[in-house]
Every structure is written in C-alpha cells, then in structure tokens.
Amino acid sequence: MKILNLARQAILAPAGIQDSDIEKIMNRLLSSSVDAADIYFQSSHSESWVMEGGIIKEGSHSIEQGAGVRAVSGEKTGFAYSDRIELPVLLEAANNVKAIVRQGQESQVGLVYAANAVQYYPVANPLKSLPEQQKIDLLRKVDSETRKLDARIEEVIVSLSGVHETILVANQDGSLAADIRPLVRMNVTVIVEENGRREQASMGGGGRSDYNYFIDQDQALNYGKEAVRQALVNLEAEDAPAGNMTVVLGAGWPGILLHEAIGHGLEGDFNRKGTSAFSGRVGERVASDLCTVVDDGTLPGRRGSLSIDDEGTPTENTVLIEKGILKGYMQDKLNARLMGVKSTGNGRRESYASLPMPRMTNTYMLPGTYNPEEIIRSVKKGLYAKNFAGGQVDITSGKFVFSASEAYLIENGQITRAVKGATLIGNGPDVLTKVSMVGTDLQLDSGVGSCGKEGQSVPVGVGQPTLKIDGITVGGTSV
Amino acid sequence: MQNQEEVKRLKNSVQHLLDEAKQQGASAAEAGLSQENGLSVSARLGEVETIEHHCGQGLGITVYFGQRKGSASTTDLSPESIKETVTAACSIARYTSEDVYAGLPEKELLATEFPDLDLNHPWSISADEAIILAVECEDAARNFHADISNSEGATVNTHQGIHVMGNSLGFLQGYISTRHSLSCSVLAQRGDSMQRDYWYSVARNPNNLEAASEIGRKAAERALRRLEGRSLSTRQCPVLYSAEIASGLLSSFISAISGGNLYRKASFLLDAIETQVFPDFVHIYEQPHLKGALGSSAYDSEGVATKTRDIVSEGILRSYVLGTYSARKLGLRSTGNAGGVRNLTIDSGDLDFQGMLKKLDTGLLVTELMGQGVNILTGDYSRGAAGFWVENGVIQYPVEEITIAGNLKDMLKNIVAVGNDIDYRGSTRTGSILVEQMSIAGE
Numbered sequence: 016m017k018i019l020n021l022a023r024q025a026i027l028a029p030a031g032i033q034d035s036d037i038e039k040i041m042n043r044l045l046s047s048s049v050d051a052a053d054i055y056f057q058s059s060h061s062e063s064w065v066m067e068g069g070i071i072k073e074g075s076h077s078i079e080q081g082a083g084v085r086a087v088s089g090e091k092t093g094f095a096y097s098d099r100i101e102l103p104v105l106l107e108a109a110n111n112v113k114a115i116v117r118q119g120q121e122s123q124v125g126l127v128y129a130a131n132a133v134q135y136y137p138v139a140n141p142l143k144s145l146p147e148q149q150k151i152d153l154l155r156k157v158d159s160e161t162r163k164l165d166a167r168i169e170e171v172i173v174s175l176s177g178v179h180e181t182i183l184v185a186n187q188d189g190s191l192a193a194d195i196r197p198l199v200r201m202n203v204t205v206i207v208e209e210n211g212r213r214e215q216a217s218m219g220g221g222g223r224s225d226y227n228y229f230i231d232q233d234q235a236l237n238y239g240k241e242a243v244r245q246a247l248v249n250l251e252a253e254d255a256p257a258g259n260m261t262v263v264l265g266a267g268w269p270g271i272l273l274h275e276a277i278g279h280g281l282e283g284d285f286n287r288k289g290t291s292a293f294s295g296r297v298g299e300r301v302a303s304d305l306c307t308v309v310d311d312g313t314l315p316g317r318r319g320s321l322s323i324d325d326e327g328t329p330t331e332n333t334v335l336i337e338k339g340i341l342k343g344y345m346q347d348k349l350n351a352r353l354m355g356v357k358s359t360g361n362g363r364r365e366s367y368a369s370l371p372m373p374r375m376t377n378t379y380m381l382p383g384t385y386n387p388e389e390i391i392r393s394v395k396k397g398l399y400a401k402n403f404a405g406g407q408v409d410i411t412s413g414k415f416v417f418s419a420s421e422a423y424l425i426e427n428g429q430i431t432r433a434v435k436g437a438t439l440i441g442n443g444p445d446v447l448t449k450v451s452m453v454g455t456d457l458q459l460d461s462g463v464g465s466c467g468k469e470g471q472s473v474p475v476g477v478g479q480p481t482l483k484i485d486g487i488t489v490g491g492t493s494v
Numbered sequence: 495m496q497n498q499e500e501v502k503r504l505k506n507s508v509q510h511l512l513d514e515a516k517q518q519g520a521s522a523a524e525a526g527l528s529q530e531n532g533l534s535v536s537a538r539l540g541e542v543e544t545i546e547h548h549c550g551q552g553l554g555i556t557v558y559f560g561q562r563k564g565s566a567s568t569t570d571l572s573p574e575s576i577k578e579t580v581t582a583a584c585s586i587a588r589y590t591s592e593d594v595y596a597g598l599p600e601k602e603l604l605a606t607e608f609p610d611l612d613l614n615h616p617w618s619i620s621a622d623e624a625i626i627l628a629v630e631c632e633d634a635a636r637n638f639h640a641d642i643s644n645s646e647g648a649t650v651n652t653h654q655g656i657h658v659m660g661n662s663l664g665f666l667q668g669y670i671s672t673r674h675s676l677s678c679s680v681l682a683q684r685g686d687s688m689q690r691d692y693w694y695s696v697a698r699n700p701n702n703l704e705a706a707s708e709i710g711r712k713a714a715e716r717a718l719r720r721l722e723g724r725s726l727s728t729r730q731c732p733v734l735y736s737a738e739i740a741s742g743l744l745s746s747f748i749s750a751i752s753g754g755n756l757y758r759k760a761s762f763l764l765d766a767i768e769t770q771v772f773p774d775f776v777h778i779y780e781q782p783h784l785k786g787a788l789g790s791s792a793y794d795s796e797g798v799a800t801k802t803r804d805i806v807s808e809g810i811l812r813s814y815v816l817g818t819y820s821a822r823k824l825g826l827r828s829t830g831n832a833g834g835v836r837n838l839t840i841d842s843g844d845l846d847f848q849g850m851l852k853k854l855d856t857g858l859l860v861t862e863l864m865g866q867g868v869n870i871l872t873g874d875y876s877r878g879a880a881g882f883w884v885e886n887g888v889i890q891y892p893v894e895e896i897t898i899a900g901n902l903k904d905m906l907k908n909i910v911a912v913g914n915d916i917d918y919r920g921s922t923r924t925g926s927i928l929v930e931q932m933s934i935a936g937e
Contacts, residue, residue, distance in 0.1 A: 070591035075565035076582040078575070081550075090538070095547035098569040111547050114621070151589050170758060206760060206871070215760060215871050255876070257899065257935035258728040288538075289644055290681055290690065368550060407864045407878070411681055411690035412720075414895050416865035416878035438867035438876040438897050440935075490867070490876040490897025492933040494728055 018138065019128060022193035025181040026058045026080065030100035034126050037185050039102070042123050043109040044086050045187060047116045051087040051348060052187040053326065056100065057367040062142055063176035066154040069162075083367040084108040087349055088116035096368045126185065129192040132329045135313055135320045136223035139197045141177035144225030150175060153226070153235060161203060161239030167250070168243065169213070170206040175199075177226060184327045192327035198222070198318065198474060200462070201229050203238045207246040214252075216245035216420070220461030222316045238461075245402065245421050248433050255422065255437035255491025261397035262439065262484050263390055263425065267458035268403055270477035273308055273378050274466065275406040275415040276443040277301070281335050281343075282468075283350035283361070283373040285410050292413030292444050293341065301341045302447030305383050308336040310345055312360055312376035318462040319377035319476030323360070326371055330360035335378075336447070347373045365471035375466060379478030383453025387481040390452045392428040398489055399423045399430055400439070413443040438490040446487060454481030497614070497656070501668040504529065504658040507571070511555055512662055514580045520557035520587070522598050524796065526659040527553040527571075535624035537632055538647030542625045548653070557583045561592045595822040598796070601663045603818075603828055605793035605800070612785040613671035615699035617652045624650040627676065627706050634710025635680040641721065642714050643683035646690065651675045652700070665797040673788070674700045678710050682717035689723070691716035696919050698786050716861075719882075723892035725936040726883065732857035733898055733932045734850055734884070737915045739863055741922035744778070746902055747771075748835055749870050751811065753820020762873030762903050763811070771811045772906050775843070778806040782836035789921025795833035803829070805838075839923045842914035850913040850926045852887035858934060859884050860898060873902035896936040905929050 027033070037054060044052040058080040065073040082105055083096040093115030095108035145153070157173045178198040185191045202219030218241040222228060229235040264272060277293070285291035293301065302308070312321045312330025321330045326348050334342045346354070347362030350373055363374035391399060399422065406417030420436045459478035466475045508525050515523035532548035553576070554567035564586030568579045619627070632648035651674065658668030677694035693712035695704035735743055747763075755761040763771065772778075782800035784790050794800055796818055804812050816824070817832030845853060864878035876899040882889045913925035 070593055071589060072591065072593060073563065073565065074586035074590050075567070076579075076586060077566065078568040078570055078579070080570055091542055092544040094544060095549070097549055098551050098571075108547070112545070115542065115545050147585075147589050172758075206758065208759075213759065213871060255899075257897075257933050259935075259937050288646070290646055292688065368548070370544065370546070405866045407866075409690065409864070411688055412723075412880075412894065414864070414878065414880070416867075416897075418865050418867040418876070435872075435874055436867070436869070436876070437899065438865050438878055440864070440878040440895055440897050442895060488725070488895060488897060488935050488937065490878070490899050490933075490935045492876075492899045492901075494730065494933060 019193045022181050022183045026056045036102050040105050040109050045122045047113040049086045054185045055083045056183040059180040061178040066173045081367040086112045091115050124189040126191050127189045129190045132323050134322050135315050138195050139225040140179045141197045141199045141225040157235045164243045167207045167209050169208045172204040174202045194323050203242045205242045205246050214249035216242050218242040222318050222462040252433040252435045254493040255434040256493050257491040259488050262487050263399045265401040266456045266481045268460040270479035271406050271417050274477050275408040276446050278375050278378045279408050280410045283344045283346040286344050287350045291410045302339040303450045304339040305453045306447050307381040310378045317377050317476045318474045324362045325364045326362035328358045328360040333359045345373045363473050369471050375475050377476035382455050382457040382480045385452045387454045390483050394425045397425045399425050416440045441487045449485040451485050452483040456480045508658050508660040515557045518584045522558040522662045524661040525555040528657045530655040532653035534651045536647045536649040537628035559587045561596050562587045562590045563596045599798045599818040603798045604665050608792050611790045615672050617674050617700040631678045631706035631710045634707040635714040638714035641682045644681040646679040648678040678713040684721045687722045689720040720892050723894035725895045728935050733929045734854045734859045735927045736861045737917040737926045740924045740927040751814050753816040757823035760871045766811050772809040774809040776809045777841040779804045784837050787837050789836040794830045798828045798830045800830040842912050842925045847915040856885045898932050900932040
C-alpha cells in the first residue's frame with residue numbers, strides 16, 4: 016500500500032483525481048465490449064549534468080507527465096493519451112478509444128488494490144539523493160582524476176543523469192498497481208592522441224539506485240580508468256580481419272549478442288503474428304546444449320529490472336532457451352491472451368504516450384564450465400571481441416549485427432595484437448548452435464543499455480560468460 | 495485562422511516564460527513551446543489493428559546568468575509548473591561554470607524574414623477513412639504475389655504541430671506544419687527463406703503522397719526480391735548505395751563537419767576546410783527555403799536565419815555546419831545549423847538507376863544497412879549489409895549476411911557517380927551513389 020499511496024500523492028493528488036474518478040474513466044471504457052482496458056498514469060522527473068573541457072558545461076531538468084488510455088478487443092487496440100491529467104480530458108480520451116470496439120454489454124468495475132509486489136529496488140528519489148554541490152563535486156573529481164591517468168589524454172567528457180519515475184496503472188478487472196522507479200547513469204568519454212593519431216572510448220554504468228551508487232567503491236573513478244584503458248588500446252589497433260572465423264566473445268556487455276540474435280526474435284508480438292524467424296519453434300533446438308538463456312526482470316537494482324511491468328504484471332525470471340531448446344517467448348497481456356498463455360511481465364512502454372509491447376528486461380546466458388583462459392587457448396586463429404557498441408536485428412530474416420569496440424587477434428591460443436572495431440554479422444536462429452565453449456565467468460553489463468523498438472526506447476540489461484562461436488562473419492578491411 | 499490564433503496564444507506564453515526568467519534574475523533567455531496533434535491508424539491482414547490519437551505539448555527554456563547556463567523542460571503547461579520550470583533552469587545556472595562561449599546568437603544573425611514555406615496542409619481524414627486507406631494499401635501488397643505470406647500491416651499517419659520560439663533579444667516566431675505518411679510492411683516466403691521489407695511515402699501535403707496501391711505493390715516487390723539470398727565470399731569490389739540508403743553516407747559526412755565534432759577534435763575531417771574531400775564533380779548544398787519540403791525552415795533552432803548555401807563545390811569543402819556555441823569555440827560564426835542541415839542536396843549526374851547499374855558493372859548493390867559501425871573520429875566504417883550481386887550491369891541474385899567496410903575519408907574521395915534516381919522522402923536529397931571500392935566480408 017505504501018507505494019500505491021506515494022504514487023497517488025505524486026500523480027493523482029496534484030491533479031485532483033480520486034480513485035472514484037479512475038473508476039469513472041474505466042467504466043466509460045467498459046461500456047463497450049472490450050477484452051482488456053487500462054489507464055496508465057506517469058510522472059517522471061529527470062536531470063542531467065555534463066562536464067566537458069574542464070568545466071560544468073550543461074545542466075538540465077525535465078518533467079514529463081501524463082496519462083494513456085487503452086481499450087483492446089481481439090487484436091484491435093484503441094489508444095489515446097494526454098499531458099493533461101484532468102477528468103474531462105481523460106473521459107474524452109476513453110470515448111475516443113472505445114470507438115474501436117462494437118457496442119456491447121455494459122459492465123461496471125470497482126477498484127481493488129493489488130497486493131504489494133516484491134520490490135527489486137529502493138523507493139529512492141535519485142535527484143534528491145545528493146545535494147547539487149556534491150553532484151558537481153563528483154563530476155569534477157572524476158574529470159580531474161581521469162585526466163591524471165595518462166599524458167596522452169586530450170579531452171574528458173563526464174555526464175551524470177538521474178530519473179525519478181512514478182507510474183500507476185488501472186486494469187479492467189479493477190486492479191490498481193503502482194511502481195516507483197529510480198534510475199541513474201554515469202558516463203565517461205575520453206579522447207586520446209599520440210603522434211597525430213586520435214582515438215576515443217567511453218565507459219559508464221548505473222542502475223535502479225541513487226547517486227551514491229557511483230560513490231560507493233569508487234565506481235565513478237573506475238569508469239574513467241576503463242575508458243582511458245580502452246582508448247589507449249585503440250591507439251595501437253591495426254586493421255581488423257575480414258571474413259568468417261572463430262570468435263571468442265568477452266563476458267558482460269558482449270551479451271548484446273543474445274539481445275539481438277535471439278532476444279527480439281522471442282518477443283511475443285512477432286511470434287503471435289508469425290513474423291519472427293523463431294515463430295512456431297518452441298521445443299526445437301536453436302542453440303548448442305551449452306546454452307541456457309533467460310530474461311530476468313527480478314535482479315535487484317539492475318537497469319533492466321522492474322518490480323511490475325507497465326501493465327501491472329510482476330516481472331519474472333523467464334527461461335527462453337534451456338540447454339539449447341527453445342522454451343518460450345516474452346509476453347505482454349495482449350499477446351499472451353491471443354496466444355493462450357500468461358503474461359511473463361514483459362509488457363513495457365517508453366511512456367504514457369506510447370502503447371506497451373513485449374520488451375526485454377535483463378537478458379543473459381547462464382555460466383558454463385570452462386575457464387576463460389582455456390577458451391582463448393583453444394583457438395588457433397580467430398578474434399577475441401572484448402567490448403561492443405550497439406547492435407541491430409531483422410527479426411524476420413534472423414540476420415543480426417553487433418559492433419566490436421575493443422578486439423584482438425588470437426593466434427595459436429594467444430592474444431596477440433589489438434585490431435580496430437568491426438561489425439559482426441550472423442543469423443539468429445543458428446549462431447548459438449555454433450557455441451562450442453561457455454565460460455564460468457558470467458557477468459552482467461555495467462548498466463548502460465537502451466533498446467529501441469518501433470521508435471520506443473527502454474532501459475535494458477544484458478550479460479553472458481566468455482563464450483566461443485565456431486564461425487561468424489567479421490567485417491574488417493584486412494582480407 | 496483558428497490556428498493563427500493558437501500561434502498567437504503560444505507566442506504570448508513564450509513571452510511570458512521569457513519575462514518570468516528575467517524576473518528571476520536571468521540576464522538572457524531562450525524558450526520554445528510546441529503543441530502536436532495526430533492520428534495514427536494501422537490495419538493488418540485486412541482489419542484495423544490500432545487507432546492512436548496523439549495529443550502532446552511541451553516547453554523548454556534555457557537561461558543565462560552572464561556566461562552560466564541552465565535548462566529545463568516540462569509537458570505540464572499549468573502556470574505553476576511554468577514558474578517552477580523557470581526556477582529549475584535558474585537554479586541549475588547557479589552550479590554550471592562560466593563559459594565564455596555560452597550565450598544567445600549574435601542579434602544580427604537572427605532571422606528577420608519569414609516567407610510562407612507552405613508547410614501546413616491539414617488532412618481531414620477520419621479514423622474510418624484512414625482504415626479504408628490502410629487496408630487498400632495492405633491489400634495491394636498481399637494480392638501482389640502468392641509468395642507474400644504474411645504482413646506487419648499498413649499505417650496511415652497524420653500529424654500537425656505548432657512550434658513557437660523566442661529569446662530575450664526580441665526574437666519571437668512560430669509556425670504550423672503538417673506531416674503525413676502512409677507505409678506498408680509485408681513478408682514473403684519461399685521454402686525456408688522468409689524476408690520482410692517495406693515502402694513508405696511521406697509529405698507535408700496529403701495530396702503529394704504516393705497512391706496507396708503503389709506503396710503496397712513496392713513493399714511486396716521489395717520483400718519478394720530478397721528471397722533466397724546468399725552470402726558472398728570475402729572480397730574487394732565496387733559498391734552502389736541505392737538512393738534510399740545513400741543519404742546515410744551524406745549524413746556521416748555532415749556529422750564529420752559539424753561544429754560539435756570539430757571543436758572536440760572528434761572528426762576525420764579536422765581542418766579540411768578548402769581542401770578536396772570529394773572528387774571534383776561533387777556539389778553539395780542546403781536549400782532551407784524550398785516550399786513544401788520536409789526539411790524547410792526560415793530559421794534554425796536558435797532563431798538564426800537559414801541560408802541557401804554551398805557546403806561542397808568542385809569537391810572542395812567550402813563551409814562547416816555550425817550552431818552558435820560551436821562556431822564561437824572555433825572562432826567562426828553560426829551557419830544557421832543549430833538542429834542540423836535542411837534539405838541537403840547533392841547534384842546528380844545524367845545516369846538513372848539502370849545507368850548506375852551499368853556503371854557499377856560488376857559489384858555489390860546495397861539496399862539495406864544494419865548497425866552503427868561508423869566511427870566519425872577515425873572515419874572507420876564497418877556495417878552489416880544486404881542487397882544484390884550485379885554482373886555486367888545486370889542484377890544476378892540477392893545477397894545477405896555480409897558486411898561492407900572501409901574508411902569514410904577514402905569512400906568520399908572515391909565516389910564515382912551520383913544517379914538522378916533521387917529519393918525525396920527525407921530532408922536529404924540524393925540519388926544512388928557509386929563508391930569505387932570497399933571490403934566485403936562474408937562466408
């Protein structure tokens with residue numbers, strides 16, 4: 016009840032909206048024969064600070080609030096939203112959206128309050144977790160300590176941002192659920208120069224926590240050190256190889272492989288519509304038996320975690336692939352209902368202004384039995400890709416890419432030279448069948464991921480142990 | 495007319511914001527306010543799938559206390575919230591540093607002429623009419639060929655926005671613009687090969703949209719022609735960028751000559767002004783005052799007048815792309831490009847698409863690129879690609895699961911020809927572009 020009351024105070028009270036008003040809007044929606052309906056209230060306060068060129072260059076504060084109203088009948092969805100949380104506006108929105116369904120039986124609903132879901136993060140307001148001056152001091156300290164690390168550093172850019180988001184969602188069964196979601200992020204970018212050659216690298220992290228996350232264990236300073244290390248490696252990098260070869264992927268953020276190669280293809284909407292390369296393949300082998308992959312929204316404090324999704328469903332640890340066999344899809348309510356299964360708590364939306372759909376939370380592969388050094392030693396000639404930038408997938412053809420930002424040649428079981436970043440391209444449904452070794456060193460990423468789908472961006476996490484793929488195309492220039 | 499009243503009302507609100515900033519002690523301020531309305535209707539497998547009503551608003555303000563700056567924005571336009579937003583921006587400016595380059599544009603650079611750019615053409619289409627149009631579009635795709643096996647649907651989108659901006663130098667302007675689109679995405683299947691592709695049309699004026707049946711037909715053709723694609727062996731060969739993806743090459747170039755990357759020295763084109771960046775036939779220019787075009791505006795996002803101007807002539811870089819801040823950092827003046835370039839255009843040669851294929855002779859036609867593998871600092875370029883293998887100017891078979899790689903500096907210099915098969919759908923206008931040689935990685 017505590018979170019529900021806080022959410023009421025944050026969103027409804029300033030607008031003068033009572034629970035009885037929510038019932039009125041819901042009953043307006045239910046005056047047509049809908050299969051599902053929801054009203055989603057959101058209030059989000061965010062800030063960001065940027066230090067560049069040795070000065071605090073920018074700061075900004077932003078408030079986003081509004082409500083979205085949805086009615087669903089079969090596969091049809093009516094949706095409207097407003098930045099104005101006012102009863103007449105929301106009743107009008109309800110009239111607009113229910114026009115998508117035929118008139119039917121009227122029904123009436125009274126609100127019931129959902130039992131407290133398990134909370135996977137603190138009820139914190141990151142924006143108030145440090146006095147302004149201490150946020151500035153933190154940026155200055157990271158900037159000055161990072162600049163001291165190497166004489167080749169030309170520029171350091173440090174950014175800090177925080178979001179304090181409150182959501183409240185009412186469903187057609189009368190349930191009213193709320194969540195308060197803190198999110199913080201820090202990033203350090205460095206540009207280095209040596210003998211006229213310039214390179215840059217970035218490192219950052221964060222999670223569903225407050226700003227103390229960066230102060231504890233000098234997390235923030237470590238981002239600076241890591242960014243400098245990567246940038247200096249890039250100064251030495253030679254042209255990347257081109258062609259199909261054995262690739263060893265590092266632990267942690269390279270798990271973006273899983274997100275692109277199989278994650279999107281296992282989202283319920285694509286599979287309900289039969290447009291994914293994985294459609295209709297539950298029970299089939301889609302990976303080597305070394306691979307078990309889950310999507311887990313319940314990890315405490317992670318960037319991709321949620322206590323409840325944006326439809327009010329508690330998140331889960333969903334097994335996607337177990338020992339190589341496809342087990343199931345990630346679902347929101349609409350697609351779960353149409354496929355005759357339960358929502359897995361993956362119904363997410365960027366904001367009140369967009370419709371929810373099945374989205375990933377934290378997607379990762381469970382550890383295997385090999386020591387990471389042993390995996391490198393097993394490769395006669397190949398690529399060790401330690402860090403990655405973004406990726407993309409065509410869920411229908413299954414083709415996916417992800418771009419290495421730090422990579423090395425492996426020659427006769429040894430890491431030899433650094434090579435430039437390159438894009439790797441593969442086929443989702445068969446890339447994991449080529450996984451021949453999985454390390455013991457499962458790591459989750461540092462909390463930097465954002466995923467885009469149909470123009471909506473949501474924070475996500477990825478992770479994996481070191482793993483070996485017996486053949487994937489590496490897009491270098493050195494033939 | 496009612497719209498003009500609304501512009502006037504929003505101008506008053508912006509003036510009110512600027513006054514409030516002054517009241518709270520700001521020495522200068524800049525504010526913007528926008529209001530948007532729209533309808534988006536999609537149909538799938540012959541039935542309506544979603545009807546979305548869009549109605550949004552937002553304001554943003556940047557204040558200066560001398561050389562210190564703070565910004566804030568909100569979607570809540572109540573008087574209390576507006577006051578709080580100004581207060582938030584002012585409070586941030588207490589913590590940011592003195593920055594000698596910060597501040598509003600030079601007054602003499604602000605736009606003073608505001609021609610009617612013909613951007614406002616509302617589409618009075620009802621949700622029911624939009625459903626019929628979307629279904630017609632999707633039907634054209636689904637009925638095109640027996641191998642069109644599934645659909646992601648067709649979407650009709652109509653949108654009107656009012657944007658007002660002002661600053662404490664006395665600039666206060668607003669305009670209304672519309673944007674409408676119709677798109678279709680379908681799947682083709684033959685044996686185990688399943689492919690998806692799409693086509694869309696977008697315009698300020700709904701009368702300028704391509705016919706629904708044409709859009710559906712093109713979506714279907716594009717999905718079908720990709721079936722049974724294969725990889726290529728790793729090789730070097732010429733690459734033809736089709737018109738709809740060639741704009742990406744130009745935007746990488748623009749990014750490399752943009753102020754932010756130049757003053758950070760994060761560009762492969764540092765100090766390239768007045769040097770040969772392209773072969774000498776290349777002419778690239780901005781046309782911000784084109785009537786009815788998607789990228790048109792009389793002023794940039796800081797109120798600086800936009801100009802029709804050359805960026806590259808005879809292959810030589812003639813001008814950078816600058817806003818006020820980056821210009822001052824470089825000791826230059828704003829080029830009216832805060833918020834980007836507008837209707838960027840590259841002159842075409844005499845060849846149409848077929849002519850460009852002949853010119854390519856034997857090599858790769860790229861029709862899709864994937865991923866973000868472009869490093870503007872070093873120019874290193876490596877992206878996933880799909881397209882067609884071409885021999886003797888004739889398309890042989892579809893190609894997928896390959897990458898194309900090179901360095902942008904060489905790629906720009908090695909452009910062989912620009913086709914006259916211009917794609918007008920974005921704010922960059924280019925035909926297909928032929929690059930002499932790139933590295934292809936495949937099986």
